[in-house]
Amino acid sequence: MEFQGITGNFTGANAEALAVAVFKGEKAGSGLLGELNKLTGGALAAVLKSEDFKGEKGETALLRFAPKGKVKARSLMLVGVGNKADYTHADVGVAAGAATRYLRTRNNKSFAFLPRYDGDVVIAAQNAAQGFVTSQFELDKYKTKDKKDKSVNKLVLCIDGATASDLKNGLNRGQVVGESMNFTRDLANEPPNILTPTEMANRAQSMAKEAGLKCEVLDEAKMEKLGMGSLLSVSRGSTQPAKLIVLRYTPAKNTGKKGELLALVGKGITFDTGGISLKPGDGMDAMKYDMSGGATVLGTMRAIALLKPTVPVLGIVAAVENMPDGNASRPSDVVMASNGKTIEILNTDAEGRLILADSVAYAEKQGATSIVDMATLTGAVIIALGDQNTGIMGNDQELVDRIVALGKECGEGFWQLPVSKEYSKQIKSDIADIKNIGPRGKAGTIMGAVFIQEFIDKAKWAHLDIAGTAWCDTVKPHHAKGPTAVAVRTLLTLVERSQ
Ligand code: BES
Ligand code: MN
Ligand code: ZN
Numbered sequence: 001m002e003f004q005g006i007t008g009n010f011t012g013a014n015a016e017a018l019a020v021a022v023f024k025g026e027k028a029g030s031g032l033l034g035e036l037n038k039l040t041g042g043a044l045a046a047v048l049k050s051e052d053f054k055g056e057k058g059e060t061a062l063l064r065f066a067p068k069g070k071v072k073a074r075s076l077m078l079v080g081v082g083n084k085a086d087y088t089h090a091d092v093g094v095a096a097g098a099a100t101r102y103l104r105t106r107n108n109k110s111f112a113f114l115p116r117y118d119g120d121v122v123i124a125a126q127n128a129a130q131g132f133v134t135s136q137f138e139l140d141k142y143k144t145k146d147k148k149d150k151s152v153n154k155l156v157l158c159i160d161g162a163t164a165s166d167l168k169n170g171l172n173r174g175q176v177v178g179e180s181m182n183f184t185r186d187l188a189n190e191p192p193n194i195l196t197p198t199e200m201a202n203r204a205q206s207m208a209k210e211a212g213l214k215c216e217v218l219d220e221a222k223m224e225k226l227g228m229g230s231l232l233s234v235s236r237g238s239t240q241p242a243k244l245i246v247l248r249y250t251p252a253k254n255t256g257k258k259g260e261l262l263a264l265v266g267k268g269i270t271f272d273t274g275g276i277s278l279k280p281g282d283g284m285d286a287m288k289y290d291m292s293g294g295a296t297v298l299g300t301m302r303a304i305a306l307l308k309p310t311v312p313v314l315g316i317v318a319a320v321e322n323m324p325d326g327n328a329s330r331p332s333d334v335v336m337a338s339n340g341k342t343i344e345i346l347n348t349d350a351e352g353r354l355i356l357a358d359s360v361a362y363a364e365k366q367g368a369t370s371i372v373d374m375a376t377l378t379g380a381v382i383i384a385l386g387d388q389n390t391g392i393m394g395n396d397q398e399l400v401d402r403i404v405a406l407g408k409e410c411g412e413g414f415w416q417l418p419v420s421k422e423y424s425k426q427i428k429s430d431i432a433d434i435k436n437i438g439p440r441g442k443a444g445t446i447m448g449a450v451f452i453q454e455f456i457d458k459a460k461w462a463h464l465d466i467a468g469t470a471w472c473d474t475v476k477p478h479h480a481k482g483p484t485a486v487a488v489r490t491l492l493t494l495v496e497r498s499q
Contacts, residue, residue: 002154003129003175005167006112010158011039011071013112018065018073019099020114021092022048023084024055032114040076041066047078057082057091058477060102073112077103090411092117093127093174097135097478100152104136110154121162125170126177128157130489131478133178137185139482176306177492181485183207184292184299188470188483192271192288197235197319200268200291201243204298204317208247211305213315218244228358230337231318234351237275237328238321244359245294246366247301247315255499256311262498263368263459264301264491265359267352267375268294268319275322275348276330289483290352292470293374294319300491307492310499316363318355322348334432337361339455342432350436352377353448357455364459370399372494373452374464374487380444382468389413390469390486393449394462403462403490406497410489414464417446424450 006013020036028037028045037044043063047053053061059080065071079095081087092115103111117124132155138148157167187195187203195203201217208215220241223232228244235242245268269290273279279287294317301315329335333345335354339361343354352375363371381391390407392414394400400416407414423446429435434454438447449463469486472479 001133001175003171004154004156005125005162005164005171006156006158007162007164007167008160010112010114013072013156013158015073015110015112015154015156016108017075017077017103017111018071018114019077019079019103019111021081021095021116022053022055022078023087024080024082026055032116036076039065039069039071044076053078053080055080055082057094058098060098060477077111087117088411089117089119089123089127090409092124093131093411094478096128096131096155100132100135101478104150104152107150108152110156111152112156112158114158121159121166122170122173124159125157125167126174129155129171129174130178130181133175134181134485135478137182138480139189141186141189173307177303177489180299180303181488183302184295184485184488185483187295187298188289188292190288192321195270195291196240197243197268197270197321198240200270200294200317200319201245204245204247207298207302211302213301213305214248214250216246218246223358226362227336227338229335230343231320231355231358233329233333233335233345234275234322234354235320237325238323240270240321242318242320244362245317245319249301249304249313249315251308251310251312253310254312260369261312261314261367262370262372262495263314263316263363263366264297265316265356265363265371265373266294266297267291267356267377268317269352269355270319270321272322272349272351273324275328275351276324277347277349278324279349286471289471290376291319292376292466292483296374296466296485296487296491299485299488303488303492304495307496309496311495313495314363314366314368316359318359320355322351337455339457341434341454344429344432344435346435347437350448353436353451356452360452360461361455364457368459370460371456372403372462372464372491374466376467376470377448377465378445378467381465384445385415385468387468387472389415391445391465392416392462393419393446395419395453395456396460396462399460399462403494406493407490410493412486412490419446419449419453423447424453427451
C-alpha cells in the first residue's frame with residue numbers, strides 16, 4: 001500500500017482517478033469545482049445541475065476528464081458528503097472509503113483524493129488513510145474461489161496549503177489505525193474452530209512482538225492460584241483451556257498524571273453456546289463474534305504500541321470458550337471470584353460478566369486507576385439501541401462523558417444507560433453475595449453492568465456493551481458487512497488525549 005501527499009495543485013497527481021468531495025446542493029461555480037468542470041469539458045456542471053447527483057452522503061458518480069487535458073487522472077469521481085456545515089473529519093474517512101470501494105470494483109489501482117476539509121490537516125489525512133484501509137477489508141479469507149482480489153493500492157491525498165510533514169504524519173497514523181482496525185475485524189471474523197482461546201493468545205503474542213508490547217499469558221493453573229473462580233467456571237465445559245492475555249504498553253517518557261494507569265479489558269468468548277443454559281440453534285453461529293471486545297482491546301493496543309503516546313496502558317483479554325459438557329457449570333452453581341465475592345450462577349449464558357469480573361479485578365490489582373471494559377454482553381442492548389449506538393455505563397460521569405464526546409468526534413455513537421444502587425439490589429442472591437442475572441426481561445444491559453461493577457474497587461470505570469455495534473449486517477458504501485472494530489478509534493483517542 002502506498003500513500004502520497006500533495007500540498008499544491010492536484011493536476012499533477014500521479015493516479016488513475018481523481019475523487020473529490022462534493023457538498024449537498026453544490027454547483028460548479030468558479031472555485032475548485034469550476035476548474036474541474038473545465039477539465040471535464042462542462043460535464044461536471046451538467047451532472048451537478050441534474051438530479052443524477054445531489055451531494056448526499058455516500059452518493060457517488062463517475063465522469064471522464066476531457067482527453068489531453070492538463071490533469072493526469074483519466075476519470076473524475078464525485079463523492080457526496082452532505083451538508084458543508086456538518087462535515088466532520090470522520091466524514092472524510094467515510095468519503096475516502098466510499099471512493100475506494102467504488103473505484104476498486106472498476107479495477108482502478110490508484111486515486112487522488114481531495115477531501116476539501118477545512119480543519120486540522122493531520123486529522124483529515126489520518127481519517128482519509130484509515131477509510132482507505134478499512135474500506136478494503138472483506139470477509140473472503142477462507143474462500144478459495146471468487147475472492148474479491150481487486151484492490152486499490154495507492155492513495156494520493158491532496159490538501160491545498162498543507163505542509164508535507166503534516167500530510168505524511170496523518171497518512172502514516174491513518175494507516176496504523178486502519179490496519180489495527182482490520183486486525184480487530186479479522187479476529188472477530190475468525191471461525192471458532194480456528195480462533196480458540198489458545199489461538200487468540202498466540203495472535204496476541206505475535207502482534208505484541210511485532211508492535212513492541214509486553215505480553216504475558218496466564219494459563220488456568222495460574223488463574224486458579226489467583227482465585228479466579230468466576231472466570232474459570234465458564235471454561236469448565238470446554239476442552240479448550242482459558243487464557244488471560246495481559247498486554248503492557250510503557251512509554252519511553254510518561255507525561256500522564258503520576259500513578260495513573262488506564263486499563264482496557266475485553267470479553268474474549270471465542271464461542272458462546274450458552275453452556276448448559278444452551279442457546280437455540282437458530283443464529284447461534286453469530287456467537288463466533290463474542291470475542292469482539294477482546295479483539296477491540298488487541299487492535300487498540302496495537303495502534304497504541306505503534307503510535308507511542310506518552311501514557312502507559314494495560315490491555316487485558318479474557319479468552320474463553322463457553323460450551324455445555326458433563327463438566328460444565330450448572331445453573332445454581334456457586335463460585336467465588338478473585339475478590340472474594342461469591343456468585344450464584346443462575347444462567348450459564350450470562351458468561352461474559354463472569355469472565356469480566358475476574359478480569360477487571362485483576363486490572364485493578366495490576367495498578368489500573370481507570371478501567372474501560374468492552375463486551376458483546378447482552379442481547380438487550382441490541383433491542384434498546386440497535387446497531388447505531390454502543391451502550392455505555394459507568395461509575396464516573398466524567399469518564400463516561402469523555403468517551404461519549406470522543407466517540408462523536410470519531411464518528412462512533414455511545415449512549416449512556418443508568419447504573420444505580422436500585423439496580424444493583426436486583427442482583428442480590430438468596431444464597432450467595434450476588435447472582436449473575438437480574439429479573440427476567442428487565443434492564444438486561446444494566447444488569448450486566450452492575451454485575452461487573454461489583455468487581456471494581458476504587459477505579460474509575462466505564463463499561464461498553466458492543467453487542468449491537470461490533471457487527472454490521474449490511475454492506476455500506478465505505479464498509480463491507482461484518483465486523484466493525486467499533487471503539488478502536490474512540491479508545492485510541494481517549495489514550496492520546498490523556499497525554
Ligand atoms: N454473548 C451474549 C450476548 C448476545 C446475545 C450478543 C445475542 C448478541 C446477540 C451473552 O453472553 C448472552 O448470552 N447474554 C444473555 C444474558 C442473559 C442470559 C441474562 C442475553 O443477552 O440473552
Ligand atoms: Mn452468553
Ligand atoms: Zn456471550
